[in-house]
Amino acid sequence: MASILRFRKLCYVEPVKFQSFQPQKIDKKEETVATEAKTALEKNEKRNKRQPKEWSCINSCCWVIGYLCTTWWLLLVLFNCLPATFPGFQVLESPGTRLKLEGLTALHPVVLVPGIVTGGLELWEGKPCAEGLFRKRLWGGSFTELFKKNQIWFTLSNPLSIVPLCLLEHLALHNETGLDPPGIRLRAVPGLVAADYFAPGYFVWAVLIENLAKIGYEGKNMHMAAYDWRLSFQNTEIRDQTLSRLKSQIELMYVTNGYMKVVVVPHSMGVIYFLHFLKWVETPPPMGGGGGPGWCAKHIKAIMNIGPVFLGVPKAVSNLFSAEAKDVASLRAMDPGVLDSEILRLQALEHVMRVTRTWDSIASLLPKGGETIWGNLDWSPEEGHACDLSKKRYSQASAGDKDTNDSDVKMGFHVKESKYGRIISFGKETLQLSSSQLPSVDTKEFLGTRTNKNTNSACGGEVWTEYDEMCRETIPKIAENKPYTARTVLDLLRFVAPKMMQRVESHLSYGIADNLDDPKYNRYKYWSNPLETKLPDAPDIEIYCSYGVGIPTERSYIYKLSPNDKCKSIPFRIDSSVDGDEDSCLRGGVYLTDGDETVPVISAGFMCAKGWRGRTRFNPSGIATYIREYRHKPPASLLEGRGLESGAHVDILGNFALIEDVLRVAAGATGAEIGGDRVYSDIFRMSDRVNLRL
Numbered sequence: 001m002a003s004i005l006r007f008r009k010l011c012y013v014e015p016v017k018f019q020s021f022q023p024q025k026i027d028k029k030e031e032t033v034a035t036e037a038k039t040a041l042e043k044n045e046k047r048n049k050r051q052p053k054e055w056s057c058i059n060s061c062c063w064v065i066g067y068l069c070t071t072w073w074l075l076l077v078l079f080n081c082l083p084a085t086f087p088g089f090q091v092l093e094s095p096g097t098r099l100k101l102e103g104l105t106a107l108h109p110v111v112l113v114p115g116i117v118t119g120g121l122e123l124w125e126g127k128p129c130a131e132g133l134f135r136k137r138l139w140g141g142s143f144t145e146l147f148k149k150n151q152i153w154f155t156l157s158n159p160l161s162i163v164p165l166c167l168l169e170h171l172a173l174h175n176e177t178g179l180d181p182p183g184i185r186l187r188a189v190p191g192l193v194a195a196d197y198f199a200p201g202y203f204v205w206a207v208l209i210e211n212l213a214k215i216g217y218e219g220k221n222m223h224m225a226a227y228d229w230r231l232s233f234q235n236t237e238i239r240d241q242t243l244s245r246l247k248s249q250i251e252l253m254y255v256t257n258g259y260m261k262v263v264v265v266p267h268s269m270g271v272i273y274f275l276h277f278l279k280w281v282e283t284p285p286p287m288g289g290g291g292g293p294g295w296c297a298k299h300i301k302a303i304m305n306i307g308p309v310f311l312g313v314p315k316a317v318s319n320l321f322s323a324e325a326k327d328v329a330s331l332r333a334m335d336p337g338v339l340d341s342e343i344l345r346l347q348a349l350e351h352v353m354r355v356t357r358t359w360d361s362i363a364s365l366l367p368k369g370g371e372t373i374w375g376n377l378d379w380s381p382e383e384g385h386a387c388d389l390s391k392k393r394y395s396q397a398s399a400g401d402k403d404t405n406d407s408d409v410k411m412g413f414h415v416k417e418s419k420y421g422r423i424i425s426f427g428k429e430t431l432q433l434s435s436s437q438l439p440s441v442d443t444k445e446f447l448g449t450r451t452n453k454n455t456n457s458a459c460g461g462e463v464w465t466e467y468d469e470m471c472r473e474t475i476p477k478i479a480e481n482k483p484y485t486a487r488t489v490l491d492l493l494r495f496v497a498p499k500m501m502q503r504v505e506s507h508l509s510y511g512i513a514d515n516l517d518d519p520k521y522n523r524y525k526y527w528s529n530p531l532e533t534k535l536p537d538a539p540d541i542e543i544y545c546s547y548g549v550g551i552p553t554e555r556s557y558i559y560k561l562s563p564n565d566k567c568k569s570i571p572f573r574i575d576s577s578v579d580g581d582e583d584s585c586l587r588g589g590v591y592l593t594d595g596d597e598t599v600p601v602i603s604a605g606f607m608c609a610k611g612w613r614g615r616t617r618f619n620p621s622g623i624a625t626y627i628r629e630y631r632h633k634p635p636a637s638l639l640e641g642r643g644l645e646s647g648a649h650v651d652i653l654g655n656f657a658l659i660e661d662v663l664r665v666a667a668g669a670t671g672a673e674i675g676g677d678r679v680y681s682d683i684f685r686m687s688d689r690v691n692l693r694l
Contacts, residue, residue, distance in 0.1 A: 076201045092644055095660040096214030104667040106216035108263045108301050109253035111246075112195075113225045115268025115307070116361050118204045118650070120189035121171075121228065127183060129166035138170055138186060140198055168351055171230070173358040178232055178503055179239055187228065187240070192219075194226035203642075207654040208265075208662065215663060221257050223249055229269065232360035232507035233276040234524045247281050247289050254299050261301035263666045267653065268598075269361060271308040272528040278536055279527040287524060297538035302665050304544045306658065307596055307649050309365055310530050311373055311603040312510070314423055315554050316365035317489055320497065321424065322572045323353035326554050326590045350568055354464045357497060363504040366493075367423070367486040368529050369512055372692055373602065374486035375421025377435035381602055381686040382420050382593045387552065387585040420591055422483035423556045424492070428578045430481050431558070431586075439482055464568045466497045475571045479561050512692070516617055530607050530618060531692075539621045542671050545608035546658055548647020549681040550632040553595025558586070594681050596632070598649035601681045602690075605629070610687035616694040626671040630655055631680045 120140030123133050130138070174181045188194060196206040205224070212222055227242040236242040250262050266274040278296055281289040289295075318324050328349070356362050367374050375381060419431045430438070484492050490510060494501045509525050513532040526532040535543075560575040580586030585593065594601045608627045612619040619625075632647030642651045652658055664674050 072201075092656065094211055094214065095656050095663055096211030099660065099663050099667070100215050104215050104663065106212075106221055106666065107668045108260050108666050109221045109223070109250075109257045110212060110217060110662075110666050111223050111225055111250060111253070111262055111264045112192075112205055112208075113264065113266035113270035113274050114195040114205065114227075114229070115266075115270045116229045116365070118198055118268075119195045119226050119229050120193070121186045121230075122189050123170065123185070124187050125183065125185040126170055127166065130170060137189065138167060140189065140195070165351070168355050172355045173230055173360075175358055175499065176503060178235055178358070178360050178507070188226040188242075190226055192222070192224045194224050196224075203654060204650060205267075205653060208659055211659050211663060212666070215667065217666075221253060223253065225249070225270075227273070229361050230359040232364070232504075233273050233528055234280075234507055235360070237280070243277055243280050243289060246277060247291060250299050262299055263301050263662075264303045265306065265662060266303070266308075267306045268649065269309055269365060271305045271310065272364060272530075274303065275310075275530060275533070276524070276528040279533055280524065282536060283522070287522075293537060296536035297540060300538065300541055302542040302544065302671075304546060304662055304665060306546050307599055307652060308545055308547060308604050308607075309599050310545075310607045311369055312365050312367040313554075313599050313603060314367060314556060315598060316362055317367070317423055317493075318554070318557050318574065319356060319362055320353075320366075320493060320500075322559070322570050322574065323349040323356065324574050326574075326588060328574075347568065349570055350464055353570060357465065357500050360504055360507055363500070364508055364528060366490070366508075366510055367603075368510045369531050369692075370487040370510070371421065371485050372512060373531075373606065373690060374423065376485050377419075377421060377438065377483060380420035381689040382555065382600075382682075383689075387583070387592055419483070420555050420593065421485055423486055423489050424559055425483040425556070426479040426559050426561075427481060428558060428575075430483050433481075439480065465570070466499060467571060468568055470496065470571075472571075476561065479559070479572070530611060534617075535612065535619045535621065535623055537621045539623060541623050542665075543608065543612065543623055543625045544628055544661075544665075544671065545605050545625070546628040546630070546652075546661065547599065547601075547604040548596035548632050548649070548652045548655075549594055549601060549629050550647055551595060551597040552585075552587070552592035553597055553600050554590050555585075555593040555600055556591040558589040558591075596647055596649045596652065601683050602686050605681070605683040606687050606690065609683045610690065610694070611692070618694070624671060627677045627679055627683065628658075628661060628674075629678055629680045629683075630657055 118140070120137050122135050123130055123138050124135065126133065170184050170186060172181065173179060180186075192205070192209060195204050196209055198204050209217075209222070225242075225246050227236045228240060231239065233243075237244065253262055254260070264274060279288075281291040282293055282295050284290055315325050373381075375383075419425070422431065425431055478492070478496075490501075505525075507525055509529050509532055511529075511532060513521055513526070516532070516534055520526075521532055558575045558578045559572050562569065562571050562573045575589040578586065578589045585591050595604065605627055607618075608625040612623065612625045615622040630645070630647045630652060633643065633645035635641065635643040635646070642648075642654060644654065644656050646652055646655055661674055665671075
């Protein structure tokens with residue numbers, strides 16, 4: 001076998017050509033050059049292997065999102081792994097534990113009414129992009145179901161993940177009806193899990209629910225009145241019969257808990273949602289629930305409104321006008337490319353506006369009461385407010401002790417004038433002019449220019465927002481040194497978004513009733529406005545206005561024309577470059593006042609301070625009202641989470657003092673027994689400045 005292999009090797013070896021019997025000499029210089037060339041070639045190959053590929057914007061976005069998600073989950077895991085106590089750090093005893101030791105037990109059934117965006121929404125019918133997500137949460141919860149592998153793809157024409165666009169498509173409502181668009185059904189998640197946490201680690205009602213459970217509450221005497229917060233209030237009844245189910249639930253809890261009246265705890269927009277319910281439940285069918293005039297007096301003990309938005313918020317104006325708020329304007333100022341990137345074609349704010357303008361809930365938060373409540377071109381109830389809260393000396397005022405309250409807070413006022421009544425102004429110079437020097441606001445002069453033939457034809461294709469249907473020549477006229485008050489800003493919205501306002505104003509109203517006995521106020525569009533409806537005839541009910549103070553809160557805005565005049569873009573934006581003097585309330589194009597970071601004090605406290613105080617035409621039976629303010633105190637360390645004494649709009653639901661008040665009232669205490677009014681702000685002074693006929 002070995003001989004055969006040797007034979008094959010000899011046959012296939014190439015014959016050697018003998019040129020000389022002497023060995024061939026190799027030039028040393030040639031050998032050196034060849035070696036150097038070989039070494040250089042190897043280095044180039046290694047360098048090419050190590051050189052990274054071209055970095056794109058998509059890679060950057062993916063890495064940023066990855067870093068944010070990883071950091072969030074690491075912090076969440078770290079927080080959950082921390083021990084309950086640290087040496088030298090004393091954890092405050094929860095109100096539920098402490099009150100249980102005092103002997104407090106569950107007495108009155110409790111109904112929790114969540115506000116806007118905090119309630120979960122689950123999918124019951126959707127488009128192909130949402131296949132496999134049946135009864136999964138599209139809003140609230142972990143949001144992880146949205147990012148399945150088979151639902152993320154990119155194209156060269158639109159380098160954007162389909163997930164956000166698919167989500168926005170399902171969250172949007174029908175532009176004309178305000179109900180479900182064809183082929184899509186999102187419904188509110190039922191039960192306490194609907195709004196206990198908005199996302200993992202971010203509580204909403206969870207802390208209050210846990211403390212209620214410690215004194216004996218459970219599913220049979222505690223209920224979360226979940227509803228689709230996107231809809232107008234009457235549409236929640238038309239589509240889902242939510243108001244009817246809430247009425248039945250309260251009646252059931254009343255009977256099964258020994259005929260004890262119910263304590264209702266609404267939050268944020270849930271406050272005016274339940275105000276709508278109070279009128280609906282006693283109104284005869286088919287418009288109302290048919291409970292009769294005595295239903296509220298029979299079934300309800302107290303209404304503890306948390307972070308109430310009785311008279312609306314200026315934030316709703318900026319949201320509908322430019323899809324902005326102070327934080328968005330600040331982000332845009334720091335990095336304009338984040339929200340307006342032409343490379344990524346994000347147009348994030350345009351997509352947000354496209355969706356939120358279909359939600360009647362946003363419009364329900366527009367300022368109510370016009371110039372009487374919010375001020376005019378030269379006046380507002382907050383005039384002289386001190387923005388440096390460290391200079392303001394807060395003190396506690398007893399119930400009805402208005403003189404003490406006023407004298408104590410005088411140090412918090414400056415003589416410096418602020419134009420709070422001008423909710424939208426174009427240009428800082430507009431603020432320095434008196435009303436006599438300003439051009440009059442008359443949106444009717446623009447109406448003739450807003451026709452289909454004048455629509456900017458260059459945009460073409462699908463209409464995203466009603467700005468796409470506006471004549472571009474009209475846009476600069478809106479911004480010609482014209483300030484808009486709470487009255488004229490509604491005219492402005494009617495002009496820039498007529499279809500939206502036509503739909504909205506069939507369900508909502510923003511005025512002040514001249515005669516509440518007029519039959520027209522029996523229509524449901526007036527029921528969520530406390531200035532156009534009466535409280536029920538139930539003198540034994542107690543109404544609380546509980547809210548945070550001490551946080552700068554958005555009150556009015558300075559706008560400018562957007563430098564981006566391309567199609568499908570928002571033509572206006574907050575001018576974040578505008579700042580006031582050192583002691584001015586103007587910061588980053590936004591005038592700030594006292595509040596809970598979302599709701600100004602005048603909106604949260606006016607009805608309890610004046611509108612419903614005693615027997616008035618809005619409160620004919622003299623229902624007792626109490627103001628319970630909670631001064632904001634930021635967390636001292638990370639171990640306190642979002643703060644045990646926070647006054648922020650959502651974080652206040654974890655405020656121990658607020659939780660104690662809710663538990664005591666639910667256990668049978670009255671407003672007088674928990675201390676009556678507790679006031680730190682200037683709400684009584686502001687209310688006295690409002691010239692409203694009571």
